[in-house]
Amino acid sequence: SQELEQSPQSLIVQEGKNLTINCTSSKTLYGLYWYKQKYGEGLIFLMMLQKGGEEKSHEKITAKLDEKKQQSSLHITASQPSHAGIYLCGAKGASGGYQKVTFGTGTKLQVIP
């Protein structure tokens, strides 16, 4: 089965600082999701990457997919308190469709004003 490892597990940054979260897969990535979760709430879709080398941005968040390294990174520029939460990556495996997605254990981000 596919396993996703996220690093770091937790992160505390000063407001205004940049940060990067990594998601490394044990197997080839065929599709990679990034979600954000606030404590006690559901998951908010951020981005989905499907092709090697693909890069997407939404506001101050950029995600990249490195197929060769079986890795994706999520970069936040000039962090704000509103960026605080748990970031989860999810991957579609070789078999099964997008209804069978494996998720990482999450990265907890705290942004200090």
Place this chain on the structure above:
Amino acid sequence: NAGVTQTPKFQVLKTGQSMTLQCAQDMNHEYMSWYRQDPGMGLRLIHYSVGAGITDQGEVPNGYNVSRSTTEDFPLRLLSAAPSQTSVYFCASSSVHSGNTIYFGEGSWLTVV
């Protein structure tokens, strides 16, 4: 915009009791899934469905049953609740026609005592 609706939001059960977590989506998505989220474990797939009448097991199916009689509904049944089933449960739906974005419900907090 209802999206994915889960009920109940909170439930306390006694060991051995049975219950059903309801999930409904109004987006005509063919794919629906149930995940559980435990501290340090990320999201783990319990059961999934690729369409009405079709279900399959995910990573952690033991102790749970599902059915998909309609496109809209995907209930999760706990047959005989155990303390190990204390968790947060998320229902999700997606469709190839919606770019495979996975939409999550707000979660159901279940405690088994």
